[in-house]
Amino acid sequence: MARVSDSRVIVALDFPEGKDALAMAARLDPAICRVKVGKELYTAAGPQLLEQLQKSGFEVFLDLKYHDIPNTVAAACLAAAKLGVWLINVHALGGRAMMHAARGTLAALRAPPRLTAVTLLTSMGAADMEDVGLSGTPQEAVVRLARLAQACGLDGVVCSPQEAAVLRRECGKTFLLVTPGIRPASGEIDDQQRIATPAAAVASGADYLVIGRSITRAKDPLAALRAINDEIAAASGA
Numbered sequence: 001m002a003r004v005s006d007s008r009v010i011v012a013l014d015f016p017e018g019k020d021a022l023a024m025a026a027r028l029d030p031a032i033c034r035v036k037v038g039k040e041l042y043t044a045a046g047p048q049l050l051e052q053l054q055k056s057g058f059e060v061f062l063d064l065k066y067h068d069i070p071n072t073v074a075a076a077c078l079a080a081a082k083l084g085v086w087l088i089n090v091h092a093l094g095g096r097a098m099m100h101a102a103r104g105t106l107a108a109l110r111a112p113p114r115l116t117a118v119t120l121l122t123s124m125g126a127a128d129m130e131d132v133g134l135s136g137t138p139q140e141a142v143v144r145l146a147r148l149a150q151a152c153g154l155d156g157v158v159c160s161p162q163e164a165a166v167l168r169r170e171c172g173k174t175f176l177l178v179t180p181g182i183r184p185a186s187g188e189i190d191d192q193q194r195i196a197t198p199a200a201a202v203a204s205g206a207d208y209l210v211i212g213r214s215i216t217r218a219k220d221p222l223a224a225l226r227a228i229n230d231e232i233a234a235a236s237g238a
Contacts, residue, residue: 009034021041025053
């Protein structure tokens with residue numbers, strides 16, 4: 001099966017077991033989306049699930065947000081690269097040395113995965129930042145962390161769509177912006193605070209949109225995916 005080419009949609013396979021994730025993937029089309037595997041699913045199903053998804057034609061965003069000492073994160077990134085995934089991430093709050101180590105270990109590979117940094121989780125607002133000792137507004141923190149990630153040579157960041165426009169201005173056209181917190185206009189907010197519609201996220205400069213429940217809980221996930229792709233195409237003038 002042909003692999004995806006220019007799809008902006010990454011479907012979040014946020015399921016507790018591999019069989020459920022594979023059942024959902026079978027209802028999608030790898031020609032018009034990529035998929036994300038996060039901590040819960042990867043812990044339950046492991047590398048075997050990634051292999052099955054890739055055999056079905058999907059490119060995989062392995063969303064494990066590595067955050068540890070530099071050597072440990074570098075080794076984890078190398079192990080992820082060997083699994084053939086398309087995109088991985090670290091947490092920018094791990095600091096400069098950690099991100100440099102991650103970038104360095106991938107630089108020697110012929111075809112490394114794209115490397116991004118999580119800035120501030122989309123579930124966090126100003127009060128949450130204050131609780132953990134982070135100063136400024138969420139947008140100010142995101143800009144600081146994105147600039148740090150760019151200085152460390154990372155390909156881009158995972159950020160809220162509400163920060164995409166300012167990051168596009170601050171970090172340039174080639175810096176990758178991956179945005180969770182995407183909800184169609186008719187969707188529910190759920191547990192995220194800094195959200196946007198697909199059209200608004202694209203208009204703000206987002207490259208890739210991580211979308212979960214709006215697709216995976218739809219009566220017809222493929223139809224929901226196609227509708228979102230149509231909205232994105234209209235917003236981007238494609």
